Amino acid sequence: MQNISSAAYADSKPHYELLDGLRGVAALLVLFYHIFxxxxxxxxGTPITVINHGYLAVDFFFILSGFVISYAYDDRWGKTMTTGNFFKRRLIRLHPMIIMGVILGTITFFLQGGVQWDGTKVATSAVMLAMLCAMFFIPAVPGVSYEVRGxxxxxxxxxxxxxLFFEYIGNILYALFIHRLSTKALTVLVGLLxxxxxxxxxxxxxxxxxxxVGWTLDTVNFFGGALRMLFPFSMGMLLARHFKPMNVRGAFWICSVILLLLFCVPYIVTGNSPISLNGLFEAICILFIFPVLLWIGASGKTTDNFSSRVCKFLGDISYPLYAVHYPIMYLFYAWLIDHKLYxxxxxxxxxxxxYLGNILLAYLCLKLYDEPVRKWLTKKFLNKK
Structure with missing residues (x-):
């Protein structure tokens, strides 16, 4: 998110407050999408209604991620930033909530009865293996024993x-390769992607x-998921190198409304055309509209206390909300099926x-777990004396 999480800015650099808020708006829209x-x-398997294109929030997260990571780290390589230090920072920022999501997912899987969606009983050993693999971010190949939902x-x-798996790949590529590219070379890469x-x-x-695409490990999904990450991630970095703010009043609210409207565009039926009209709409969003929204959001500033507090709260909960909401969704889906509610x-x-329970859960995870754990890890591994 922004890298689906909040990127760690350099200590001396200010946050882009509105981008934090927009990341939170996108996370709330993802939650709304998953309800439908x-x-x-x-x-x-009937068509999803109301927030039909909510999955585009992931692509928006990736462009935010590329922008803020480039902003935070580009000028620190060879000075205060090493590859090892960068990886430590990213792991500390991302992985505690990944582990929390896995733990909650394990608990909710057992609350559902420890069965696949078709009712097949899953061995406890397979669930434990799934939990261990997920904690170390080892993905399941379809059909293996620890692909427990079937x-x-x-x-x-x-x-x-x-x-987040693709986010990690993006971070690795940035540290080893992308940050070394000249702006011209990065422009070519963005164009090809x-x-x-x-x-x-x-x-x-x-x-x-x-x-x-991207949620499973078949060939098309891996390729598509990589493209979904690589283009917006590198585009965000390119925008960070060229960024010059412009004066935009009400930028946060303008961008939030546009995101909502884009995500609520109905599914576009292609008919007999060889061109996917739905895919064309999505390409326009990712290639053109999201970069513009990023530029507007980075240009804007909060002008009142209310907007500032909204952006801070939304930015704070955005990554925890994304990281922990879906285990609760599994329970919700099972409840809908059991009660035949459609x-x-x-x-x-x-x-x-x-919806509200997930927001509360995210806030509690942030305050009682994520912030204390990250503070401890930072002190132990980054601020050694």
């Missing part, structure tokens, strides 16, 4: 961790007629409880 995904799943997820105890992404989406290479009109009280 549950209704679709319970109904046997629907091919890379991380079956906490599905959205797939995007943009062409590849446009081809992948508009010609429906995945067969999904959407860019919701519309928001039927399930709205529980949906609202799940």
């Amino acid at each position: 995904e549950g209704l679709s799943f319970a109904a046997g 629907n091919g997820e890379m991380f079956p105890l906490n599905g959205p961790s797939w995007s 943009g062409i590849a992404l446009a081809w992948f989406t508009t010609f429906n290479v995945s067969g999904y007629d959407m860019i919701g 519309t928001i009109a039927e399930a709205w009280p529980m949906a609202l409880a799940v």
Whole structure:
């Protein structure tokens, strides 16, 4: 998120406050999307409604991530930043909440009865292996014993961790390769990746007629997931190198409304065209609209205490919310299936409880676990005396 998490800025550099807030807005929209995904799943795979393109939040997270990582670290390489130090910082920032997500995912899997979606009982040893692998970020190949839900997820105890897996790949590539590129070379790389992404989406290479790929480890999903990360991640870095703020009033609210509207655009039916119209829309969002929103968000400043507090709160909870909400969604999906509820009109009280409960859970995880653990790890591994 922003790297799906908050990037660690240099201590002497100010945060882009509005980007923190927009990251939180995107995380809230992901949560909203997954509620409607549950209704679709319970109904046997009917089209997702209302927030139809909510999965594009992941691509928005990646462009935020590239921007703030480049901003925080580009001018520190060869001075105060080493490769080892960079990796320590990223692990401390990202991995504690990954582990928390795995633990919650294990608990909720057993609360569901320890069975796959088709009702097949899963051995406790397989669940423990899935938990151990997920803690060390070893993805499950479809069909292995520790792919415990039986629907091919890379991380079956906490599905959205797939995007963090690609985030780690992006961080590794940045440290070893991308930060060394000249601005001209980075521009060429971004252009080539943009062409590849446009081809992948508009010609429906995945067969999904959407860019919701990367969550499983088959060939198309790995390739598509890598493209989903690499283009916006490197585009964010390129924008950081060229960024010059412009005067934009109400930037946070403007960008938030645009994100909501984009995510609520109905699924676009292609018909007999060889071009996927839905994929074309998604390509336009990722290649053109998201970079503009990033530039506007980075240019804006909060002008009142309310906006400032909103952006800070949303930025603070954005990564914990993304990292821990889906285990609760598994329980919600199972509840929808058990009660044969397929519309928001039927399930709205529980949906609202799940939505607000996840926000509360994220805040508690942030304050009682993530911040203290990161503080301890930073002191032990980065601030040794």
